[in-house]
Amino acid sequence: MTAEPEPSAAEPPIPGSPVRPVFTLPKTVALVGLMGVGKTTIGRRLADHFGLPFVDADEEIEKAAGMTIADIFANYGEKGFRDGEQRVIARLLEGGPRILATGGGALTHPLTRENLKAKAITLWLKTDIKVLAKRVANRPHRPLLKDRNPIEVLKEHVKTRYPLYEIADITVDTGDQSHVKALDQVVAALHAHIMGAK
Numbered sequence: 001m002t003a004e005p006e007p008s009a010a011e012p013p014i015p016g017s018p019v020r021p022v023f024t025l026p027k028t029v030a031l032v033g034l035m036g037v038g039k040t041t042i043g044r045r046l047a048d049h050f051g052l053p054f055v056d057a058d059e060e061i062e063k064a065a066g067m068t069i070a071d072i073f074a075n076y077g078e079k080g081f082r083d084g085e086q087r088v089i090a091r092l093l094e095g096g097p098r099i100l101a102t103g104g105g106a107l108t109h110p111l112t113r114e115n116l117k118a119k120a121i122t123l124w125l126k127t128d129i130k131v132l133a134k135r136v137a138n139r140p141h142r143p144l145l146k147d148r149n150p151i152e153v154l155k156e157h158v159k160t161r162y163p164l165y166e167i168a169d170i171t172v173d174t175g176d177q178s179h180v181k182a183l184d185q186v187v188a189a190l191h192a193h194i195m196g197a198k
Contacts, residue, residue, distance in 0.1 A: 023190075025121070026097065026194065027097050027119065028097050028098050028100055028119065028121070029099050029121045030122050031043050031046075031101050031125055032102050032116075032125070032168055033104065033124050033165065034157055034158075034161065035132065035136050036131075036132040036135035036136040037104075038125060039101040039102065040101045042125065042182055042186060043056070043099045045183045047098070052097055053098040053099070055092050055100050057100060061084055061085055064087075082109045085103060085109065085112065086112045086115075089116070090112075100120065107165060108160075113164065121169050121170065121190070121194075123168060123170045123172065123186065123189070123190070124165045125172055126173045127175055128176070129158060131175070133150040137150055170189045172185050172189050
């Protein structure tokens, strides 16, 4: 008896959602946005949909440094972290198309902004900060939240980072909906962007 295949993000979405268009990505898609917006979760589903590798910049930074993000911040400060992050993202942008989830503050480094704009389709995942605050609460591994109120940190980031995210080629406001529905939105937005660029 043949085992039933496990469902994947590449299969048709839940009933009532639009059928996701099938098309090829010409280059890497880099997901940008605040912490907790779903860059990693949606990124993995997006990679499954397109049959592309998924890479999480934070995970790659930890591998390269041989320590956690929290330890990098503790030992080298945010500037040291951003410099290392810039080098890792530059490396990840070489080679064929992939789905890249970046850290929430990646675009604060000018060279990272320049590289992403030149070598990737940048997609800003956006949602209300109250939704984000619920998602990131009680996550001690996030060094910028250490001993701080998540809402206050996120408000600061809205002021400083939203203007940087404006460089994105595409913006998708996912609200508080499921990641499956958010994926439908993202695929549709990518399709519209790529078709419009031809």
